[in-house]
Amino acid sequence: MTEILTAAQMRAIELAAIESGEVTGLELMERAGRGVVDAIFDAWPDFKTARGPAPEPPKYFWQDEDAYKAIVLCGPGNNGGDGFVVARLLRDAGWVVEVFLYGDAGQLPPDAKTNYQRWSEIGAIRAFADISEEILNGASLTIDAIFGTGLTRPLPDEIGNVLQFVSVQANSRSKVRPPIVAVDVPSGIDADSGRPISHSVIENDEGYYTPALTVTFGAAKVGHFLDTCTSDYSCNSVSDRRGPSLVVKPIGVEHRIEVAAGNSRIVDLFEPDKARHIDLLGRSSVGLNLLFLSKDRGGHKFSHGHALVLTGGFGKTGAARLAARGALRVGAGLVTLGVPPNAQMEVASQIAGLMMTRVQGGEALAETLTDARLNAVCVGPGFGHERARALVPVVLSNKRATVLDADALSAFANAPEELFETLHENCILTPHKGEFARLFPDLANRLAEVPTRGPAYSKVDATREAAARAGCVVLFKGPDTVIAAPDGKCSINSAHYERSAPWLATAGSGDVLAGFITGLLARGFSAMDAAETGAWLHVECAIAFGPGLIAEDLPEILPKVFCELGL
Ligand SMILES: NC(=O)C1=CN([C@@H]2O[C@H](COP(=O)(O)OP(=O)(O)OC[C@H]3O[C@@H](n4cnc5c(N)ncnc54)[C@H](O)[C@@H]3O)[C@@H](O)[C@H]2O)[C@@H](O)CC1
Ligand SMILES: [K+]
Structure with a gap:
């Protein structure tokens, strides 16, 4: 069994790691962004060859392009900060990257702002309203770094509209468009329940959008395995036969999740009075009787x-x-x-x-x-x-x-x-x-x-x-x-x-x-x-x-x- 975490537990773990002085928030963000890029390259090995020949398939790649292109959608919190890291690392790998920010850059939390500034030195940042069919054309991937574990309220229409636009394209059976990679959690989905917060303009006839790949950090979140988050509908999945993928990338705080075998679970670290931990009966049978x-x-x-x-x-x-x-x-x-x-x-x-x-x-x-x-x-x-x-x-x-x-x-x-x-x-x-x-x-x-x-x-x-x-x-x-x-x-x-x-x-x-x-x-x-x-x-x-x-x-x-x- 694997322990899976609520958003509050994950925040507590990250905070404890930062406060202990063993790592900075900025370093955690760098590791998270690196984890996303590594997971992308593992899922689509052809993407590693930045200027190589077009891969066969996927169909979403336009044969006449000589560099891969990513659309990175960044939100107003640290999930957006991860997005700026992903943008920079993909650019370092030879990609063409277009970055869009929701909200006011001046309000970004400190680590996200640092990564915003790093990106600003090498690339442009545009508003969500500028996203168009033309921009999506030719992209190999869309990165959803709008909201992660910090989503608390209904999505503003502006974000819902953008997500609907890119996801309907990605999930459309008629138009094969760039698959979406969700950073930590598909935006709009609550990390604890797997449910969309409030009415969602992203829900279309075929349900909520499903990223081809979700990359999360340290441990999977409970919501990844519940409700809408587990919807199987996806066209451009990493592997069409298997459907959407979830990858957990280590960011160096894992020892705080499982300090040692036995009673060192997160529940004992942060909620000692409650038997609150949640196990995942996943691929491994370890822990079962x-x-x-x-x-x-x-x-x-x-x-x-x-x-x-x-x-x-x-x-x-x-x-x-x-x-x-x-x-x-x-x-x-x-x-x-x-x-x-x-x-x-x-x-x-x-x-x-x-x-x-x-x-x-x-x-x-x-x-x-x-x-x-x-x-x-x-x-x-x-x-x-x-x-x-x-x-x-x-x-x-x-x-x-x-x-x-x-x-x-x-x-x-x-x-x-x-x-x-x-x-x-x-x-x-x-x-x-x-x-x-x-x-x-x-x-x-x-x-x-x-x-x-x-x-x-x-x-x-x-x-x-x-x-x-x-x-x-x-x-x-x-x-x-x-x-x-x-x-x-x-x-x-x-x-x-x-x-x-x-x-x-x-x-x-x-x-x-x-x-x-x-x-x-x-x-x-x-x-x-x-x-x-x-x-x-x-x-x-x-x-x-x-x-x-x-x-x-x-x-x-x-x-x-x-x-x-x-x-
Ligand atoms: N805490 C850390 O040290 C780390 C966090 N990481 C990333 O940070 C994410 C969590 O960051 P945050 O706690 O900043 O949360 P988010 O980035 O998910 O979003 C929080 C921000 O969005 C606002 N918000 C929430 N719901 C909204 C809505 N419906 N409409 C408009 N604004 C809304 C909040 O007021 C806040 O400003 C994780 O999912 C992960 O991607 C990673 O970088 C690893 C390290
Ligand atoms: K996200």
């Missing part, structure tokens, strides 16, 4: 747990069967489907490796659960509201580790408190957006409000509040899945950038996720570990399978993922 995924050589099937997956009635058992298959593949020793009599034939004819028991009503379920070896339960996929209202209380009163998904959540839309009262610490709720809104309508409404100030209310905030209210782990699904425990522990399972997995948006994929988590609970994982590991494996399976994925493929590709993890 994967060691325990290996099976004990001396173990037998009962030593790996026994999961009970409850099914709906006739014609509705597919979802639970998918979940059961997931639980079995993830390594539960035994998986039993709890089936009402009218669905027995349907289930019996379609399962292999799974067991089946008859579970009609609450009494039968209570009787089934007298078997203490059944140590994890999955309830909800394809279950039906009526059956859920009758059986969920029985499941919960038996205090087994339990995953509540789909109908087990929606069935309580009219009385969520009734559900919350019976939940316990070994439960996991796995709502998607609609189910979340049914159980936590006030939080969903807050999340739906258009933010007018930064930091905006985020999916992380909503999931944490939901977990505290429910008294158990909540896994709020989406491409930006957020997992939170009642004590505030929180992680984001990112399916973005190099972990982009669009094929995961397929019917039944959530059922398999519920099954993975149930299987891990059966194997003895804690609720938070099971949710994090299950969600992470789910995305890994989608990536391993690739295009054409359907839900049935997810459990079947899991052995390959395990093999690659060295289990």
